[in-house]
Amino acid sequence: MAPKRLITWIATLTLLMVSSLTWAKNQVEGVRIWPSPTNTRVVFDMQAAPQYSYFTLNNPTRLVVDLANTAKTLNFEGIPNESKLIKRLRYSSPKDKASIRVVFDLNEAVDPQIFALPPTAPYGDRLVIDLGSKTDTPAQMIKRQSQDQDRKIVVAIDAGHGGEDPGSIGYAGSYEKHVTLSIARMLAERIDRTPGMQAVMIRSGDYYIHPNKRADMARQQKADLFISIHADAFTTPQPSGASVWVLSMRRANSELGRWLENSEKHSELLGGAAEVIQDTASERYLTQALLDMSMDHSLSTSYEISREVLKEMDKITKLHKSVPQAASLAVLTSPDIPSILVETGFISNPTEEKNLNWAKFRENMADSIYQAVERYFKRMPPDGTLWARLKRENRTHKVSPGESLSLLAQRYNVQVSDLKAANNLDTDMVRIGQVLTIPN
Known part of the structure; x- marks a missing residue:
């Protein structure tokens, strides 16, 4: 072969190889499906940051996701799927040779939310598809008795993290999401066997719920108290001890201001009082006054329950902070519901990681939280509850x-x-x- 033709041939081959790599510079390395009672999260583990677009189709109901510059390398057949929303995951004809098209065959219409996440240990780049049911309602909605008389005290228990969000990871590889769910279940069991009390699990399995939605779920179920359970972590193994956090006044005021601007929220937050108050500028001050009173009650209740929890936890473990701490945390966004976040220990500390993996320690932790909550509500039972009537009589x-x-x-x-x-x-x-x- 002549030198010039050889050079031309090599150049052409190189160009074709480069073009091929350019067409498919990304790929789907894995797919994880995380179902919850009302939603499903699907996570595509990507080799690089995804370029994507999507649309929905009816008759039959489908969600179509196009991934640009992505090679077809993964077989969807063997992916575990326990979601009630997703019938099947499959490929379809792509827009061009450099793309792939993924089709979700669905059992019902959904509200999809799709977004990319950057690498965060232990995961790399991800494409997240959240599918929310349009017809399902929370599985454990609490039906109050007429006029709220002799009702049970409802405690919403939130196990931190879950699903593809493991939370903090300990030195020995323990996941925060497993520790928190275990303690939450133990606490719920103790509350449910107490006459006049009822637990509501915000997360009952290994699936993800956005932090901002957790307080809303507690409100939908008319919770008298919201408890979020977590395990702390730090960049070094030295810090240790448990702590309890409450909503900061600054965050509470900002949430209150946001609610005041949203008149549709008033009936949800004020109940029957909202029907009496006309939505006029002259009576807005009354709405604000009532919301202020609700916030003051919730914050003071949160602080008092936090003190009781710290008193009990001090009997079984070291305290990182001996008084309640105030912070602007994503899961604490309800100035209308008494809310606390319990850090059960530092999973980044090897000794405390062992404790958190020890069933007896988790039982003691659940006992301490339960005893504190029970003691507070016996002293200050919410109006309309069985405990409030018994206290009077x-x-x-x-x-x-x-x-x-x-x-x-x-x-x-x-x-x-x-x-x-x-x-x-x-x-x-x-x-x-x-x-x-x-x-x-």
Whole structure:
């Protein structure tokens, strides 16, 4: 072959190789599907930052995602899919040779939100597709009794992180999302077996919920308290100890101002009072006054419950901060709901990571949070609850030598089971000097 023709041939081959690489400089390295009761998050692990566009189709319902400059390298057949929203994930004819087209065959119409995420350990570049159901409602919505009389105290329990967001990762590879869900479940179990209380799990499995939506879910379920459970972390292994955080006044005021501007929020936040207040400029001050009162009550309640939780946690672990800390945190955005964030320890500290992976420590942590919450609500039960009525009606009795539960039940003409329920007793044993609540 002549030298000139050889050079031309090599140049042409090189150009073709470069062009081929340019056409498909990115690729999908993996797909993860994270279903929740009402939403599904799909994560495409990408080799590089994705270039994407999308649209929806009806009859049948589909979501179509186009990825530019991406090679078709992954088989979708073996990807685990437990989502009720997604029927199938497949390829379709792309817009051009340098792209791929991914089609989501759906079981119902959805509200898609699609965005790219930069590398964050342990993940690289990602394309996130959030599919929200248009028809489902939260699976565990609480139905209040008429006029809210004798209702249960509702505690919303939020296990931090979840799904493709592992939270902090310990030295030995422990994921914060698993620790928080375990403690949350233990706490919910203790609350649910307490007469007059009910737990609502914001996240009941390993899936992701946006931090800003968690407080909204608590509000939808008319929670009297919102508890978010986390495990702290730092860049060095030395810091240790538990802490409790509340909403900062600055963040609370900014949220309040945002709500005042949104008149559609007023009925949600003020309940029946919003129907009385006309949405006029002359009466806006009344709306603000009521929201201010709600915020003051919620912040003071949050602070008092935080102090009780710290008092109990101090019995089982070291405290990183001995008083409640105020901060502007994504998950604490509800000035209308008493809300606390509990850091159960530093997962970045090897010793505390071992503790957080120890079932007995997690049980003790759940016990300490539960005891603090129970003690506060027995002292200050929310209006309309069974505990509030019992507090108004109940009498007390100090146990003397020779007295028993059965004897006191006869004396006050009540059932032994009612005595035990009113005092949260697991046995028939009482001790001398113990003060018992006697229900009417």
